[in-house]
Amino acid sequence: MAKSLIINRALLVFTINLLGLLVQPSSAxxxxxxxxxxxxxxxxxxxxxxxxxxxxxxxxxxxxxxxxxxxxxxxxxxxxxxxxxxxxxxxxxxxxxxxxxxxxxxxxxxxxxxxxxxxxxxxxxxxxxxxxxxxxxxxxxxxxxxxxxxxxxxxxxxxxxxxxxxxxxPLPTFNLNQLTAIFAANGISQTDMIALSAAHTVGFSHCDKFSNRIYDFGGKAGSIDPSLNRTYATQLQIQCPRNVDPTIAVPLDPVSPRVFDNQYYLNLQQRMGLLSSDQVLAEDTRSRPTINNWAANSVAFNQAFVAAITNLxxxxxxxxxxxxxxxxxxxxxx
Structure with missing residues (x-):
């Protein structure tokens, strides 16, 4: 009886190990x-x-x-x-x-x-x-x-x-939970998500993706998203007036839009994240420490980004x- 139990356990362990091999991601x-x-x-x-x-x-x-x-x-x-x-x-x-x-x-x-x-x-x-x-x-x-x-x-x-x-x-209106979930569905961690978000240190966005932040925020006439730097918001209103041509776009990073660097995180600290899905990373206390770390340490950010895009x-x-x-x-x- 004991011998039979040992054999069955051995078979179970072997089966679990085999299944583990079978479900290894093809990335291997x-x-x-x-x-x-x-x-x-x-x-x-x-x-x-x-x-x-x-x-x-x-x-x-x-x-x-x-x-x-x-x-x-x-x-x-x-x-x-x-x-x-x-x-x-x-x-x-x-x-x-x-x-x-x-x-x-x-x-x-x-x-x-x-x-x-x-x-x-x-x-x-x-x-x-x-x-x-x-x-x-x-x-x-x-x-x-x-x-x-x-x-x-x-x-x-x-x-x-x-x-x-x-x-x-992901959509430009996503909060941290939604961002974390959609990346997790692809096996990407929250830390990797925050690193990959820094791709927004280059590129641009069309005005309609953030106009809700600079005009009548929350349905209140004349209101601006409180998580948006007021001076920056005024600049955006000049670049994207009401009823602007939808093909008009502005840089995601207003400081160094053609350079891949950690300026993205410095912008977030100043509440200059163009999309709400960017700025939420600095507003949410769960992700803010990572933002602050990479804003202060470009070497650490570069290392994190390489790991994240490799996983992607x-x-x-x-x-x-x-x-x-x-x-x-x-x-x-x-």
Missing amino acids: QLRQNYYANICPNVESIVRNAVTAKLQQTTVTVPGTLRLFFHDCFVNGCDASVIVASTASNTAEKDNSINLSLAGDGFDTVIKAKAAVDAVEQCRNKVSCADILAMAARDVISLSGGPSYAVELGRLDGLSSTSASVDGKL GRVGVKTNPSEGNIRRDCTVLN
Whole structure:
């Protein structure tokens, strides 16, 4: 009886361990230097393409970075956000929340893909998903942020639908609980969420995303969001008058909008977070200590951001041929 119990327990432990192996995230199959024997110069090829694009327009930086985030949070980092709609399918990029994605972000990946495929050894060997991950790293480092080794080995997704985007991306009105929950759904911690939010140290936002903070806040005529710096609010009202053209945009970081740095957190301390989902990080006592730490320590922030974007790059990746492939054209499913 005792021997039988021991055997059963051993089998149970073995089964649990086996199940643990089976449910390990596919990110374990990503690795640095994945293309060393396939396309050894791929990272320099992509970086050169990104550099050339950046010389054309600085929108390349926030456009590419935001594209990476929007891709990873919808069915994983699989370049499905780049796929174009067809007569029979409305793709992710045409969901209303993605319509503001800058065309220069898409163009960065498409041009980098063309540069990679121009090398015969590399043609159709490097996924669009990996090119986007490398390009995201490159725009960060080229704009003053940290450089880091990118884990590679992703396959491109086999589908892209507008419906799959609904409810998957954070909104500019989210509070800390909502932000924490939507990131946690992707295996991203609250600390990583706060680090990734600093991507708003570059880029811009359209006036309609924050107009509720500078006009008639809370339904009270003439009221301004009390968590918004009054001088900053006045500046925003000048930039975004009532009934302004919805295509008008202002920098997310009014101090150093083209530099990837920790200024984002310094802005939050001054109540100069443009979106309420930014400013809430400094207003909520649970996240405020992290804001203060990274505002005072750029080295600590850079380290935290590298860890966070590495974790982001692992979300829902496809590494099994049954789940994905390498697209010949990033905008068209094979």
